[in-house]
Amino acid sequence: MKASPRPCSIADTLALVGEKYSLLVLREVSLGVRRFDRIARNTGAPRDILTARLKRLVEAGILEKVAYSERPKRYEYRATPAGEELGPVLVTLMAWGDRHLNAEARPVVLEHSCGEVLDPRVICASCGGEADRDHLKHHVRSPGWTTSGPVEDER
Amino acid sequence: MKASPRPCSIADTLALVGEKYSLLVLREVSLGVRRFDRIARNTGAPRDILTARLKRLVEAGILEKVAYSERPKRYEYRATPAGEELGPVLVTLMAWGDRHLNAEARPVVLEHSCGEVLDPRVICASCGGEADRDHLKHHVRSPGWTTSGPVEDER
DNA sequence: AGCTGAGGGTTTGATAATCCAACTCACTGA
DNA sequence: TCAGTGAGTTGGATTATCAAACCCTCAGCT
Numbered sequence: 001m002k003a004s005p006r007p008c009s010i011a012d013t014l015a016l017v018g019e020k021y022s023l024l025v026l027r028e029v030s031l032g033v034r035r036f037d038r039i040a041r042n043t044g045a046p047r048d049i050l051t052a053r054l055k056r057l058v059e060a061g062i063l064e065k066v067a068y069s070e071r072p073k074r075y076e077y078r079a080t081p082a083g084e085e086l087g088p089v090l091v092t093l094m095a096w097g098d099r100h101l102n103a104e105a106r107p108v109v110l111e112h113s114c115g116e117v118l119d120p121r122v123i124c125a126s127c128g129g130e131a132d133r134d135h136l137k138h139h140v141r142s143p144g145w146t147t148s149g150p151v152e153d154e155r
Numbered sequence: 156m157k158a159s160p161r162p163c164s165i166a167d168t169l170a171l172v173g174e175k176y177s178l179l180v181l182r183e184v185s186l187g188v189r190r191f192d193r194i195a196r197n198t199g200a201p202r203d204i205l206t207a208r209l210k211r212l213v214e215a216g217i218l219e220k221v222a223y224s225e226r227p228k229r230y231e232y233r234a235t236p237a238g239e240e241l242g243p244v245l246v247t248l249m250a251w252g253d254r255h256l257n258a259e260a261r262p263v264v265l266e267h268s269c270g271e272v273l274d275p276r277v278i279c280a281s282c283g284g285e286a287d288r289d290h291l292k293h294h295v296r297s298p299g300w301t302t303s304g305p306v307e308d309e310r
Numbered sequence: 311a312g313c314t315g316a317g318g319g320t321t322t323g324a325t326a327a328t329c330c331a332a333c334t335c336a337c338t339g340a
Numbered sequence: 341t342c343a344g345t346g347a348g349t350t351g352g353a354t355t356a357t358c359a360a361a362c363c364c365t366c367a368g369c370t
Contacts, residue, residue: 009250009251010245013249013255085255136266139266175357
């Protein structure tokens with residue numbers, strides 16, 4: 001994926017993991033499914049595409065190859081710490097789908113250590129308050145990239 | 156995008172918003188950029204693709220077209236409540252990119268209503284505890300779709 | 311009336327990515 | 341020896357993306 005005009009961490013992150021299947025691969029790995037064949041079947045990814053995605057995720061430092069057998073050389077894929085940190089993205093995507101697409105029968109349920117089914121909230125780490133639209137303000141740091149758009153003429 | 160083999164809200168959500176540019180369109184809308192031309196320039200999406208993405212997001216109930224001028228008929232795009240609820244996905248994607256790709260100079264900063272720069276955390280709504288890998292257990296509801304894979308033979 | 315420009319798209323043709331099936335290579339276990 | 345498994349590669353057909361040009365409606369000059 002190509003970088004997009006507006007400098008933005010969302011775009012940069014999607015440039016790494018936004019291609020088709022990448023996040024599903026991560027889902028499988030975080031469910032404990034680490035081998036090529038099974039990831040291919042569980043995600044539905046064609047094998048050649050899966051090869052490309054795994055390569056990219058390994059190069060990005062999100063997954064790592066770990067040999068689980070010499071002779072024949074066989075590798076499995078595990079999440080690195082950076083990969084684990086994408087967990088919140090998966091959790092929030094899943095929560096949205098559970099609410100808006102699979103309200104009556106969630107295919108996968110996450111149980112929190114407190115015993116309850118997880119209902120995830122995003123909060124501010126320093127004050128603990130809810131971090132939704134009403135409580136956030138954007139500050140665009142890049143000159144010429146306010147919400148009114150890019151600089152038309154910077155001569 | 157096609158549905159993937161494993162029944163999963165992550166896959167279902169990505170089937171709606173996982174195509175290239177869709178989440179960037181949502182980012183622009185949530186930054187207050189609502190018009191076709193400007194969304195096209197700020198995301199870098201080709202105009203024909205943008206037309207397709209907007210159509211899909213409107214059909215999915217994530218955006219809505221609002222006329223801001225009769226004669227000539229002109230529309231702008233706004234997030235519906237369902238669209239607003241994708242905010243946490245954008246926030247977590249941005250946080251990952253800020254940490255791993257733009258650590259020294261974040262392009263956009265979110266300020267929480269408490270006055271601090273937002274450092275988002277995902278927590279369990281019922282107990283308030285951290286919702287990371289160590290505190291979560293997966294329960295796969297679909298028969299035959301444990302982490303060991305699909306049913307090989309269901310005759 | 312005619313000209314220019316803005317806004318919001320559609321069309322066209324070339325380029326690139328995806329998909330799927332078949333194939334390879336290196337073994338293992340019966 | 342022979343079938344099977346795991347992890348990819350390869351080739352060809354299909355689909356999506358891209359960039360640029362085009363279209364239509366109207367507003368505001370002149």
